[in-house]
Amino acid sequence: MTMPGVRTLPLRFGLVLAVVLLTAVGLLASGVAVTSALENSLTRRVDTQLEEAAQGWARPLGPPPRELAGEPGPARPPSSFFVRTVAPDGTVLRQVNDGDVTPSLPDAPVTTPTTVGSDDGDQHWRVLSTTGSDGTTTVGLSLAENDDTVQRLVVLQALIGLGVLAAVAVAAYFVVRRSLRPLREVETTAAAIAGGDLHRRVPARDRRTEIGRLSHALNGMLAQIQQAFAATAASEDAARRSEEKMRRFVADASHELRTPLTTIRGFAELYRQGAMPDTDALMSRIEGEASRMGLLVEDLLVLARLDAQRPLDRRPVDLLAVCSDAVHAARATAPDRAISLVVLDGPGTPEVVGDDARLRQVVGNLLGNAVAHTPADADVVVRLGTTADSVFVEVSDTGPGLSEHDAAHVFERFYRADTSRTRASGGSGLGLSIVAALVAAHAGRVSVESMAGEGATFRVELPREGLSGSALEP
Template sequence: MNAVQQAKGRVRGVPLRIKLVASVLALVSGALVVISVSTAYFLHNYLVDQIDLELRESADRIQSIMPSSNTNSVSLPSDYVIVLTSPTTGKVRGFAYDTSRFKTADLPPWPSDAAGFEAQEKAQDGKPRTVRARDSSVRWRMFYIERPDGQMAAIGEHLTDVDLAVKRLAWIDLLVGGSVLIMLASVGAGIVRTSLKPLVEIERTAAAIAGGDLTRRVPDPEEGQVEPTSELGRLSRALNAMLTQIEAAFTARAASETSARWAESAARDAAAAAQASEARAIRSEERMRQFVADASHELRTPLTTIRGFAELYRQGAASAPEQTAGLLRRIEDEAARMGLLVEDLLLLARLDMERPLSLTPVELPVLASDAVQAARAMAPERQIELEIAPESGPLVVSADDARLRQVIGNLVTNALTHTPPEAEIRIGLRAEPGGFAVVEVADTGPGLSAEQAERVFERFYRADAARTRRADGNTGTGLGLAIVAALVAAHHGSVEVAQTPGGGATFRVRLPLLPQTDGAGE
């Protein structure tokens, strides 16, 4: 077992270019061997069939070719031997062959009497047979017949020319095939070396990025083209887009940190405001440090994965084209996952900087109805219902339409992702005393424990790593509910989670209603 593992380890250590060239040469060699063997086989059969045809045509002319005397000096074709038996005694009467070309040891064996000839005729079943000479390597094609006068005869033709032709063909195939393999190895090595050069650059760039240099970019092998057509082109574009977003996220966080420190330093000039400002700055700095630490941890994992798959690709872990495409697809998936993570990080960074929202009157029933339709389109087999409490009024709030849609969408997506297919999902709307609108997203799934409910809105928190895995195999970022909490807070609202009666979880969002005018209800 250890020997097998050591052999596999040595194979994995062979560079990819050598594996590719060796694979191509092995396939071509196999094809050449099959072609050579097939050619020799069909040529041999064709030549033997021609000899059989000549033997049958010559069988009718034996009487004129073979004299009645028993002599070896008869003038015959140089590659023939003819044997006749006596019609009276049944013994071999005589045979004839080219004595200048063949010796007695080169002649084929034949029976000593007519009975043996008859047995050979029946055994051959109308088709000549191949026999080897008595004391040499010469092969003959023998054909036994019975003459009209009852005399038995055998006629044979040697296969020396056939064997020589097949042997020459084998040597030609060997020389030509060897030349082709040498030429193919030279050309293939150059093509593979050129094709793998972009992967080497990607590996070096990934190593530099993992070391902290976020300014590095992967060389684009299809620079100038609007849409890449190759796997390497798509991979390079995806990696560069991801790196740009990562750099922008860290730049935004650095700017946010600088602004917070400046606010802290300026607030110290006023005794009353200094303590509050200092506390805010400390909280902001703690969130920022935690944010940077969590972001670095989350980004390091896919970056390391990308580097690892690129290393496997370079070392030749994938020799077949479908395996190569699979490795590149895994790298692209990790890059896409990092892109989604960076977009969520940028949104949280903007919310932490308290940038103003674009507030307009927004009707909650319209947003909830759109969310239900979108959820039913995503999961048509799920039971998703919308309930609006009677006499709730128009339920209009002052909010950023796009961000509020994101709040409801994240809650519905969270319910779809973390509940079994048979669980029901309900979106409820109602008005509460005090001028608040309540949006509830409830499910009948497994629910949350007390500890999970307490931490569910924390950034990068996952209640259950197994339950956060989506159908496509990727895990969630752990930022969906954190974004919900941040957006609701930016709208001067609140969000909480409670147990659904009968089992499950209910996420409840409260937002201040927009004061109604005289014509608001018309």
């Protein structure tokens, strides 16, 4: 269980503390081992001296020499040994001790080196007894020098250890701070991303390092998050645009349908009131408005089917026949207009795989749009050509053309270049939007090039996929 203070400790301080603690444990273990080894070595040296004395000069082989007793002098130099000889009857025959402290000897002789205390102090002694025919001699050596040496070693190790720990702490702090610098960069990047900057990335580093693998993993995650946000934003934008288009579509459709209905209702009211005696003219007007409303409903149904992505009746279609029939129909409708068909040289035959009826509607709408929205003296030309992988149809006119704004919105539903919604030229504003939808359903492209006062050119390009090899040969 971790303490709250430890959990709130910054990582760099935690790592430095861990290094210092591990170093302290290592120094402590090393100090204990060295001190124990030195203490044991000094003790063994004292034991060796005691054993040599017990087996040599301290062994009782006769009456003790008189000159060994008493204070040190010319006849007996000072000695660090404590010597006591006891007769078999317990009489102390000899005792030599040049120090101020006397060891506390056990009652029974000790045959192995043993540590004992003192009678009048806390000093320790190492003693050993040897027994002969004339009694028992006990020799001892003070451990004061050994203890003092060990204590000085402990103090020295403590001072050196503190210095080493301070140096390790400072070095570890700078090393950890430098090592954690990439993590601070990750923290800064994460804060920037949290603030909304999804384009920020963690600096890439060597994948062989932990920070490198972390940075690559984070950058991959950030890329996915950015893509998800972008996809969500795009989906929301698309939903808003779709909703706006739907609202505009419903409003325009309601307006377009309301106008003929209002006209029909008005003529019916006039007929009921007897205000129009010419019944044929009245019925003709009602029939015209009903027909126009029927055409509008049919166009709306076509767009609804295309929006629902209903499958088309796909089969090889000869666009030369489609364009030729459209030109003949336009000439029959407007015999006084100059309408021509031009077939351009190109590889293969102008055939595509698609819905014949819908492709005829595409060319018919483009041609009808050119005839309806250009003056009577304007020329209309239909061009048919091929490329290596597509077939294109161009419908050009020499009319007034389109402005840049009109050209950008001409394929939108219910869009008219004349904002007053006049119907002098006819049409519901759905013809070109149907063209765009039908071409898109055939995986093609439709575009317009126009300048005000210089006419307009509508170009439809359809892929030649799915055709046999013979249709692609020049």
